[in-house]
Amino acid sequence: MTNLKVYNTLNSKKEKFIPITDGKVGMYICGPTVYSNIHLGNCRTFISFDLIYRYLKHLGFKVRYVRNITDAGHLENDEDVSEDKIVKKARLENLEPMEIVQRYTLDFHDTLAKFNTLPPSIEPTATGHIVEQIEFIKKIIKEGFGYEVNGSIYFDVHKFNMSNNYGKLSGRKLEDLVHNTRSLEGQNDKKNPQDFALWKKAEPRHIMRWNSPWSDGFPGWHLECTAMSTKYLGESFDIHGGGLDLKFPHHECEIAQAESVNKKPPVKYWLHANMMTLDGKKMAKSTGNNILPSDVFSGNNNKFSKPFSPSVVKFFFLQAHYRSILDISEVALSASEKGYNKLIGAIKTLDSITEKGKAKFNINKWNEDCYKAMDDDFNSPVLIANLFEAVKLINKLKTNEGSLSKDQKLILSTQLNLFVFEILGLKSNDSSKSNNQSNTLEEAIKLLMKLRHNARLNKDFKTADLIRDELSSIGINLKDEKENSSFSITRK
Numbered sequence: 001m002t003n004l005k006v007y008n009t010l011n012s013k014k015e016k017f018i019p020i021t022d023g024k025v026g027m028y029i030c031g032p033t034v035y036s037n038i039h040l041g042n043c044r045t046f047i048s049f050d051l052i053y054r055y056l057k058h059l060g061f062k063v064r065y066v067r068n069i070t071d072a073g074h075l076e077n078d079e080d081v082s083e084d085k086i087v088k089k090a091r092l093e094n095l096e097p098m099e100i101v102q103r104y105t106l107d108f109h110d111t112l113a114k115f116n117t118l119p120p121s122i123e124p125t126a127t128g129h130i131v132e133q134i135e136f137i138k139k140i141i142k143e144g145f146g147y148e149v150n151g152s153i154y155f156d157v158h159k160f161n162m163s164n165n166y167g168k169l170s171g172r173k174l175e176d177l178v179h180n181t182r183s184l185e186g187q188n189d190k191k192n193p194q195d196f197a198l199w200k201k202a203e204p205r206h207i208m209r210w211n212s213p214w215s216d217g218f219p220g221w222h223l224e225c226t227a228m229s230t231k232y233l234g235e236s237f238d239i240h241g242g243g244l245d246l247k248f249p250h251h252e253c254e255i256a257q258a259e260s261v262n263k264k265p266p267v268k269y270w271l272h273a274n275m276m277t278l279d280g281k282k283m284a285k286s287t288g289n290n291i292l293p294s295d296v297f298s299g300n301n302n303k304f305s306k307p308f309s310p311s312v313v314k315f316f317f318l319q320a321h322y323r324s325i326l327d328i329s330e331v332a333l334s335a336s337e338k339g340y341n342k343l344i345g346a347i348k349t350l351d352s353i354t355e356k357g358k359a360k361f362n363i364n365k366w367n368e369d370c371y372k373a374m375d376d377d378f379n380s381p382v383l384i385a386n387l388f389e390a391v392k393l394i395n396k397l398k399t400n401e402g403s404l405s406k407d408q409k410l411i412l413s414t415q416l417n418l419f420v421f422e423i424l425g426l427k428s429n430d431s432s433k434s435n436n437q438s439n440t441l442e443e444a445i446k447l448l449m450k451l452r453h454n455a456r457l458n459k460d461f462k463t464a465d466l467i468r469d470e471l472s473s474i475g476i477n478l479k480d481e482k483e484n485s486s487f488s489i490t491r492k
């Protein structure tokens with residue numbers, strides 16, 4: 001038995017966390033749709049659930065953590081004119097859909113590894129579970145909640161709402177949804193606009209398609225999470241999480257699909273991570289108010305004037321509670337960088353402090369407070385504030401103010417290392433290393449620019465052009481302005 005409480009979106013309350021099976025936790029997190037590079041806001045969501053996973057493991061639970069890869073069937077909407085996002089990208093870039101999937105799955109893994117997140121126990125793909133999805137549709141039809149129109153299968157939301165409550169997670173009422181939905185031409189396939197696709201018949205030009213009893217087609221997006229969570233975690237499991245934007249309609253539809261077949265709630269605790277804003281505005285690809293993690297790490301972006309390491313960005317994320325909106329800005333990141341360096345510095349300093357006397361600081365209470373913060377719905381900002389109480393103590397000891405006994409030092413050192421590296425999942429060394437590397441690169445480029453400038457002054461244009469062209473061939477582009485040159489680094 002632990003003291004952990006989690007905020008359950010299902011009833012908007014903090015509840016005591018009691019898993020369905022003693023000592024074991026089944027956790028399903030909606031993964032990415034792999035048709036583009038993962039953006040920073042998505043990273044925050046996965047880092048939030050990494051914190052939750054790490055803490056559950058630390059508390060001694062045996063956790064099966066399932067996080068899917070959506071590599072098929074993610075329609076922009078259910079209408080006939082809409083297109084699978086992966087197929088669309090493949091068509092635009094003239095690539096096989098599976099090339100798109102491979103490229104962005106690698107990017108996703110690579111980026112999360114830089115943030116030092118732990119891999120899930122199982123990472124199933126939608127295309128690897130077409131059989132399970134078809135079987136699940138058959139069951140939904142058998143229960144009377146799915147209907148076929150022209151080779152496509154839809155879920156009957158209105159029928160489901162008569163026996164169950166559609167909208168219980170998002171707090172929406174079906175009659176309000178009906179009232180607020182405009183009736184559009186071209187969606188005549190569905191009985192009601194609120195119904196959603198379980199299976200879509202593929203247009204002739206649609207490349208990703210599978211055989212089914214109804215048509216050559218592909219599964220609806222909501223279905224894969226229900227089919228895969230049921231397969232790996234059972235009909236009822238402990239935690240289902242994802243970004244807040246998935247609460248409706250995605251998670252609401254997952255509940256409807258599962259309950260229509262299994263006649264019981266699929267999930268005990270629904271957890272949702274809040275979104276991130278950039279300079280106070282919603283992050284979106286369409287408006288350009290958006291930034292890729294790699295561009296933050298390299299400093300090659302037009303938002304921030306310097307690079308920030310993955311650990312600093314992660315520390316910045318963890319300084320906010322996962323359910324709060326977080327605004328990222330250069331000022332905020334710089335403050336986090338200072339804080340992060342102070343924290344890591346103090347842990348290193350502690351090793352060199354000689355034990356003598358005894359500190360007035362109540363280390364056992366401090367340790368309890370750290371746990372209390374994490375037990376209170378994974379409150380990492382409060383935990384970090386507590387960690388800084390220890391930093392203050394260490395900095396005093398450094399200047400020979402006060403004292404610390406051997407036992408106190410042992411507890412402090414063990415627990416600081418535990419909270420910082422194991423639970424928050426921070427790393428101690430990448431900040432200085434990546435900054436040093438990018439600083440050295442910048443110095444080297446500036447030196448070459450100076451040599452080129454001198455060559456041009458001496459009318460040695462051959463050498464000047466050689467420097468420019470050689471740099472360009474390795475992705476560093478010099479831009480000549482009137483007085484000075486500047487450079488940009490192209491991401492490979």
Ligand SMILES: [Zn+2]
Pocket residue numbers: 029030031225242250
């Ligand atoms: Zn999902």
